[in-house]
Amino acid sequence: MNIAVSQSLASDRSGEATARPIADIILRNGPIWCGRNEGVVEAVAIWQDRILASGRDADIASLAGPATRIIDLKGRLATPGLNDSHLHLISLGMMMDWVDAKPTTAPTLESLLSAIKERASKTRPGEWILARGYDQTKLDVERHPHRSELDQAAPDHPMMLVRTCGHISICNSKALELAGIDESSPTPPGGLIEQQNGRLTGLLAENARAPVWAVIPPPTQDELVAAIERGGRHLLSYGITSCMDAAVGQRGGFGEIAAYHRAKREGRLPVRTWLALLGDPDKTIVPQCYEAGLISGTGDDMLMVGAIKFFLDGSAGGRTAWMSKPYLGEDATTGVQMMSDDELNELVMDAHAKGYQLACHAIGDAAIEQLITAYERALAAFPDPNRRHRIEHSGFSTPEQHDRMVKAGIYPCPQQVFVYDFGDAYVSVLGEERGLKSYPFKTWINLGLKPATGSDAPVCEPDPFPNFYAMLTRKTWKGTVMDASECISIEEALQAYTEYGAFSQKMENVKGRLVPGQLADIAVFSRNLLTASPEDILDNTQCDLTIRGGSIVHDRLGVS
Known part of the structure; x- marks a missing residue:
């Protein structure tokens, strides 16, 4: 138990350490997975909105006081709150209707x-x-x-x-x-x-x-705020405490920025949200955001401007992802190229020079090639080894592209649930050679590319359990195995859903692990994912309890 760090949480106004705080909440009597490197502990203590300490049950018990709330896990697994690193929160909330x-x-x-x-x-x-x-x-x-x-x-x-x-x-x-x-x-x-x-x-x-x-009539601000709240509460029910909204401005323009801040101000923002600003030239909100000083990193732990999003192509299942070789079929289509090289290079260079992180949609290998080239040009002109530009989805990247990503510090941000939901469609439109090897998660991990994961909701349900199942088995909903060599362990899958999600947002020192000083965001599942079969994780697991910032925000059983 790291008492030194715990003590740093309690200081008087002169900056001198005071007495160690008493825990507000202690979770015990069940495995608590604190992170890939930290492993499993017996108990964890929360003080205010942070992790106070984690370790042996006997040590953590010394932090309890008369008002401390003790949560008995009863053998259930607790993990850091999940981070869905790519979804569309406003769209999710609106489309629920x-x-x-x-x-x-x-x-x-x-x-x-x-x-x-x-x-x-x-x-x-x-x-x-x-x-x-x-x-x-x-x-x-x-x-x-x-x-x-x-x-x-x-x-x-x-x-x-x-x-x-x-x-x-x-x-x-x-x-x-x-x-x-x-x-x-x-x-x-x-x-x-x-x-x-x-x-x-x-x-x-x-x-x-x-x-x-x-x-189509645009949504009102009241409707936007209601969608943020409705979609966010849905995420909490799955143990998801953080997300990226992957195209802010898509329906409500710059008004979506106002809606998010209003939702936060009124206590109606349920999840920590990292905003990717829509930058496509025909409907960009980036000039208004930049004029208002809203660049990457602006905000706080609850609501932050993250990156700029450009769409480079479409979807593989819809035969619009931009491929270097044709899809199967008589039309010989290679998908849809959304922007010329010159246009994309100019947009990326401008955003990079202004200090923005970029998180651009590229699924097909041709789109990924175009994006990596644009990123490399910008990084050569304005070097920044820690900018962490992202390739959203990155479904059909090649070994040669992986080498360039490692060298440039470019990171894939995939959604492994696509393997479960759409893997058979990929094979049907691309053939086995290309389809089975899509979304090479284990390869990315081995290369040190720290892939996060998510759902792209409402494209897929934000339910994390099919995502876990796909990472563990590489099986589709029909049972097709999509290249078993890309399977990963449950510990690696949890790291992708927590620590790597935080890393993709440059917040790995703030959240993603249950260590002293990090945000007290916790998910408690109905079974121990570390020992459960992939099938039980898929079909027989639920989120029982969600804690965000030290407050219980979802309690499925109503007994904690």
Whole structure:
């Protein structure tokens, strides 16, 4: 037990050490995993919002006082609070009110259309109906829904159905009409307007969706704050105490910054949030943020400006991730390149020179190549060995690219749950040679690239247990093994979800481990993940208790 560090937490105004504080909360009687290097201890003490001490039960007991709350773990595992290092918090909260089109809810085209039809029956004619979560590779018809089918399900409403990846939308005729899209509309750079036999199918990809979003009523600030609160409470129920919102400004523009600060001010920000500012030229909020002094590191432990986000390509399952070699199929597509080299190089150089960290979306190997090159140019012009520019997703990176990432200090930030949810789709559109080797997590760890993990919610559920399962087994939901050589241990998986998540945000000295002085963010699970089978982790585990900053913020059983 580190008493010296514990004592540093209690000082009078002159800076002199005072008597050791008495713990507010002590957790005991169960394994407490403090970090990959720290291992398991018997008990941990919390004082105010920090870890006071951790160690043997007998030693920690000496820190208890009459008012100390003792939490009996009863053999359950406690870990640092999880850090979902890439999701969309506002979108998650807002889409919890949309039609649920996920395969688990609507596995057939008929059930999907029925859910849309039911929502239409309860919605005033002319109002928008929005749905998200379908995956054509998991639908019984194994294709995208068609515009005409959405017309039949919602004939009196403009309707948009978003694929699970968030990069493809299917719109009905009323939505396309409002957006001004018809058979003569030119395809925008970095986009796709699909036609078959000279007729719109309703499928829009990437930048082609912008006219539709432009005519959907934007959320009010009240709705944005409610979404932050609703989505954040959902995260707490899984033991997630920190996250990155990966594209702030996507729906509400600069108003999303105001909404986050209002949520924090009103006590309605449930999770520690690291903001990635949307920087895409057509809807960037970066100039307003920079003018206001909001650069990387601005804020505090609860709400901080993190990085700038550019989108370089789409999704592999949607065949829009930018690949160096074509997808399978007759169209020989290599996906969608969102920006030219010159445009990206200029944007990255400008953001880097202004002091921003960058966290850019690149899934295909061609997009990753473009991004690494832009990062290398910026780092050569303005050296900063600790900037920690990130490649979000980085699904199909190559060994040569890994070597360059190590040399330049560029870090992958993947979502291993993609292996579980979308692995079979990757194989179907890319073949086994490329598909099975996607998201090479063990390789990244061995190279010292400290990969974090997350869910990309609402692309996937923020539920961490499929993510753990994928890291441990490399199995998809259908049981396909996606290159078993990339499996990792549960300790490595926990480190990715905690310490590496903090590292990706330059906050590894603030959170991510249960050591004296770090934030008292703790998750307690219903079973011991260190000894449980991957199948039990996937199917039979829940988060029983979540502590954020020394306060209990989720108590599933209501007895702690």
